[in-house]
Amino acid sequence: MNVNSGGKRVRRTPEEAKSLILSIASDRLSALGLEGLNISGVAKDAGMSHATVIHHFGSTGAMRKALLEKMTHDLLSDVMVALNHHEEPARVLDHLFEMLSHGGHGRLLAWLALDQQAFSPASESKGLFTDILNKIAEDSGDPVHAKQIIFLVAIAAMGKSICGDAIAGLIGINETEARQFPEWLAEHIQRI
Amino acid sequence: MNVNSGGKRVRRTPEEAKSLILSIASDRLSALGLEGLNISGVAKDAGMSHATVIHHFGSTGAMRKALLEKMTHDLLSDVMVALNHHEEPARVLDHLFEMLSHGGHGRLLAWLALDQQAFSPASESKGLFTDILNKIAEDSGDPVHAKQIIFLVAIAAMGKSICGDAIAGLIGINETEARQFPEWLAEHIQRI
DNA sequence: CCCACTATTGACATTCATGTTGATATATCT
DNA sequence: AGATATATCAACATGAATGTCAATAGTGGG
Structure with a gap:
């Protein structure tokens, strides 16, 4: 479930980050249905803070649209x-x-x-x-x-x-x- | 939008209440889409408190199912x-x-x-x-x-x-x- | 008329998601 | 190495929705 369990802070390129986030979002969509397509849940599964997700996409709606x-x-x-x-x-x-x-x-x-x-x-x-x-x-x-x-x-x-x-x-x-x-x-x- | 604008408290039979609520819910579904199908919004449009809706149906999910x-x-x-x-x-x-x-x-x-x-x-x-x-x-x-x-x-x-x-x-x-x-x-x- | 029943309600507590902000860590460039 | 840029994060603030509870007010029966 959780991708980054280590304590170190991971730094990705924006492209990598977006790609990872969308990949996790896609997984959650399959597993949990549409309710799983929220920032907090996606961020949790991706092993990052939800603020990071917002940083890359701007808002929940934008992430979904992407x-x-x-x-x-x-x-x-x-x-x-x-x-x-x-x-x-x-x-x-x-x-x-x-x-x-x-x-x-x-x-x-x-x-x-x-x-x-x-x-x-x-x-x-x-x-x-x-x-x-x-x-x-x-x-x-x-x-x-x-x-x-x-x-x-x-x-x-x-x-x-x-x-x-x-x-x-x-x-x-x-x-x-x-x-x-x-x-x-x-x-x-x-x-x- | 709002059904009961008067200050008096209206008392309905359970059947009437449920029927009214489902009718309003149906209207909101057409007008606002799925997001409109929540207890607070339905109750507001029906001119009653959301506690009343919960009293009749038990929960949001039960109302939707009904x-x-x-x-x-x-x-x-x-x-x-x-x-x-x-x-x-x-x-x-x-x-x-x-x-x-x-x-x-x-x-x-x-x-x-x-x-x-x-x-x-x-x-x-x-x-x-x-x-x-x-x-x-x-x-x-x-x-x-x-x-x-x-x-x-x-x-x-x-x-x-x-x-x-x-x-x-x-x-x-x-x-x-x-x-x-x-x-x-x-x-x-x-x-x- | 009085009483029991219950539909109704306002206020409260709780939970959860979203978005903001300032600080921090990390990669890259000179 | 030092400086710059920015990806990341913890903490906070906000708001919305849900559900609970005790009190209130209609309704019908005795």
Whole structure:
């Protein structure tokens, strides 16, 4: 849990410090949920005082925003790579679902969306997102349906990351059926 | 904002009090988002002391859980009615999306899901949910695909309620396209 | 009318997160 | 080595939310 248990004072470069902090924050997001994404807790787990965290990010909101930016960028660039490598749709979907569900990507996105701060126009990742959209639309050939399909996939991915397990449990979907879902969806999307 | 501005002390039946509190809480959820769902704020808007709210519900978490229970029940029974009236799938989907998006239904569900408290086994609405599942599976005739379809619709509905607007904005979906989405989805689901 | 019951309330205590400040330690440069 | 820059920290101040408790005030029954 605690990173720095020794008594010595550690001095990092600002980049190292920010990177460490965001890494710990990401871990806490996965382990504790959104409540774990506060300055005091993150600082404690990172083995530093909370004043240090504030020194680097300025405020709690800014830290969260930085984490969102990093996670979004990682996610989108990963999807972009998969698209450029001409992977089959099923693989891309699987990858997308996996990345959103794992580690709290989708959760953080949802949480910020619920706070009406997400997808701010100034977001650096917006360009990447539109790039992906263009790529998909270009590959599919049907721009009208493409929009609806992308919308469907996007909201489904978000919903699955947030409460996919709970809903699957309610419906009574077993392990293998759950694993097959991305493939199933990709197949039926291609038929449209 | 404030309900009781007079100086007189109002005495309600426990049922009236709970109903009023949950109503105010629902309003605050729509207006202020999840942050508005705390005892102090709700009590203030309801024109009573926060001690009264605690008296009726016991704790903040219990109040939230009660609100979730009520909203879920309202939502599911509405869907059940639509199904029993043999409305066309497009109408049912439209209705589902509308109810989840409006008034913060989906938001509260998502928030509680993020807190890993939602869909608790003891939930009274679980029975209603399985009823709906059986009804749909029975209507569709194909139990294998039915599960996947229901799963898709459920997670899509959740995702749309949380960040549908933001994603639609990113993709560049206009007003009419957005309105047509439920119909579009219903049509392609029926073809499966 | 009087009494029991309880919904309601103000005041208090507690906990916790956030943010500020001045001092200190450490890396880098000359 | 000495000086500079700044990353780090302990301590403090603040504010918000939660929960407890004893007292008060409506309500209904005898």
